[in-house]
Amino acid sequence: MERIDTHAHVVPEVWRKYCSENGYDRPDGMPAIPAWTAEEHIGLMDKLGVSKSILSITSPGTHLRTNDDDLAQRVTQETNDAVAEICRSHPDKFGFFASLPLPDVAGSIKEIDRALDNLGALGFALMTNAHGYYLGDNHLDKVFSKLNDRKAIVFMHPTSCHSHKSPETERPLSQYPAPMLEFFFDTTRAVVNLILSGTVARYPDITYLVSHCGGALPPLVERFSSFSTRILGGDAAVDSNSVKDLFKSRFYFDLAGFPFPDQIHGLLRQADASRLLYGSDYPYTPAFALTGMGARMDEELHKLLDEETVREIYSGNAKRLLKF
Template structure:
């Protein structure tokens, strides 16, 4: 069965060199930046029945030195152009989400237009926080206004938790890499802030993609919506209103080991119509993706009929991203 991968990554040579130069050779506590090439990625895609992958830059993003907007703009532009060039060489296999140099507001607004009008990006990947400025923060309103004007897709990718102005502070349980636990919590922080700040309601034209099957949002919705009324948050959405937004304004990918357990929490707050396939390659090794793929196949077929599974694997992404064609890859 055909798959379209909306959560996978790319390690272009220029971006990798910048990471090594500015101290991110072991990003988020991981042992190393993984090796990547378009040929190895396509080989895995063929093995797994993935017809197209929408690649993106992952954590730490493209703002690699605190308070250096000029450098961030340079790295972001060069990296987006690298992604465009690679995708142009393999137009039937790759599309991409462009990066923004957040928290640089002016640079990000300029990059939105450039990435859409000149590089033909499918949307944008934003880290859950930009040096401690979380998505939904009022400081980012001008950027979200521009994204709203362009009716953009925003793929939120977790990064290491950070307080504003204190990017290099020690992190809790620092002996574990952030992707192991902290990424799920940071996704939850960002989505909660987007909701309670009113940013989601103010920017009706943005479609949000949430990583890892909703992370740890599902069991916390009743808690944060009820607390919102106590603290007089900017937005006091009810739990039911949040769930309705999840079913109309948000999509959720299946990267990050959602089977056999996480999927059931997700289904308490949204439904199959908002699910997208994701592999998290190459930060999840190909051999593990193959193993998890078999578990995912069984889990999806235990829950849904064949047409629904087909829509989750490719149909939803094809409609969302306005992709042409159909099944052109052998099933794994």
């Protein structure tokens, strides 16, 4: 069965070099930035039945030094250029979500047009927070206004928790790699802030892709929505049915990671199967693990859903979203 991979990473050498030079050679507590080549990625795609992968840069993104916007713009442009060239060399296999130098607003607005008009980006990969500015922060409003003007797709990828007021503060439970637990919580922070800040409502032409089956979000919908309505009130108020409507109209969720056998049930209570997408998280999930994980995904999806719905999750939903 054909698959389109909307959560697939790329490691261009220029980005690897900048990460190493700026102290990110072991990002988020992981052992290393993994090796990546287009040839190895395509070979894995063939084994997994993936017809096309949408490449993106993962954590820590491209703004690598606090308050150094000039460096961030240089890293972002060189990285996006490198990824675009990879895609041009393999147009039948790869597309990409471009990076932005957030929280640099002016640089990000310029890069949005360049990436869409000159490089052929399909959308944008944004970290859940940029040096502590979470998606939905009013500091980023002009960027979201521009993304809305361009009717952009925003692929949200988790990163380590930060505070822009205390950027050097150690992340919670730093003895464990952030992708193990903290990434799920940072995804949840970002989505909740996007909704409660009114960003999703103010900019109705942005479509959001949320990583890892929604992170820790699904069991918390009733809590944050009821709290916002009954305790906070005012502009922050939103009820759980409205949130669920957003999840069925403005958001998609990929199945990268370990959503089976348990996590998937929580998400399906909040969003329906038409909003689910296949994702591998390669190469941060290594190739040797993905064959078994793919078989597990296939088995578990067929327990829950009919054949045609599974087919849509694997490729049809992505084709409509990306206009393939």
